Amino acid sequence: MELTEMQWQTLERDGFVVLERVFTPDVLEHVTARIETFQKRHEEALAQIGGTEGISRANEITFTAYLAEHDPELLAFCRRPEIAALGVALLGPDVDLYWNQAVFKMPEGEKQFPWHQDDGYTPVTPSPYLTLWIALNEATVSNGCVWVRPGSHKKGLVEHTPTPIGLACHSLDDPDQGIPVPVPAGSIVVFWSLTMHKSGVNVSQGCRKAYIVQLAQAGLVSLRTGEPVPNLLPIARGGKSL
Numbered sequence: 589m590e591l592t593e594m595q596w597q598t599l600e601r602d603g604f605v606v607l608e609r610v611f612t613p614d615v616l617e618h619v620t621a622r623i624e625t626f627q628k629r630h631e632e633a634l635a636q637i638g639g640t641e642g643i644s645r646a647n648e649i650t651f652t653a654y655l656a657e658h659d660p661e662l663l664a665f666c667r668r669p670e671i672a673a674l675g676v677a678l679l680g681p682d683v684d685l686y687w688n689q690a691v692f693k694m695p696e697g698e699k700q701f702p703w704h705q706d707d708g709y710t711p712v713t714p715s716p717y718l719t720l721w722i723a724l725n726e727a728t729v730s731n732g733c734v735w736v737r738p739g740s741h742k743k744g745l746v747e748h749t750p751t752p753i754g755l756a757c758h759s760l761d762d763p764d765q766g767i768p769v770p771v772p773a774g775s776i777v778v779f780w781s782l783t784m785h786k787s788g789v790n791v792s793q794g795c796r797k798a799y800i801v802q803l804a805q806a807g808l809v810s811l812r813t814g815e816p817v818p819n820l821l822p823i824a825r826g827g828k829s830l
């Protein structure tokens with residue numbers, strides 16, 4: 589898995605690049621089935637506590653985290669050569685899995701997910717780290733694909749304001765709403781943790797499913813505590829996938 593010269597330039601200039609159809613349908617099917625078990629459990633737990641927890645809202649949008657931590661097969665997916673090679677190429681020889689979560693956007697929703705930088709949620713050093721937004725099914729403008737503001741990673745970490753549905757660093761009413769990034773199933777939207785992104789409303793009939801895998805240089809430190817981020821999972825060492 590190597591980026592072409594043009595893909596490198598795009599990532600440097602725009603803060604994101606699309607790698608189409610990296611994963612085959614059988615790999616996707618397997619990973620999606622594993623993830624769905626956890627997501628269903630998360631939905632059920634949400635229903636029992638009134639429908640909301642953090643930024644997850646039952647029947648609207650769910651963020652199901654710590655998947656690779658609980659499922660060896662999902663950890664193996666995060667260590668696949670395609671993913672490890674991207675981490676090594678963009679971050680260096682020693683790469684950790686910092687965070688992983690499935691984001692399911694339910695049909696006929698009404699809300700966008702607000703503009704933010706991933707670093708806005710939990711600032712860490714070194715920054716930026718890398719977000720791989722993996723489309724488990726086709727992501728379209730109608731079902732709530734990701735949108736990005738090209739070049740926004742060059743602004744550094746900007747202020748984020750809490751809203752009832754997540755942190756926001758740029759208004760959804762601003763005329764500059766960036767560009768949509770629709771992708772076929774199995775594709776990766778690669779972006780930096782400083783790249784501003786949002787996701788659109790899902791006005792389709794089906795659920796939009798993504799698996800978000802965030803990679804960082806080994807030895808990430810929290811800027812809030814000054815302590816090493818705990819429980820990181822190694823993905824590559826000395827340039828080699830584990």
Ligand SMILES: O=C(O)CCC(=O)C(=O)O
Nearest residue numbers: 691701706786787798800
């Ligand atoms: O997948 C989405 O709808 C948005 C997820 C997102 O932006 C994030 O988790 O940072």
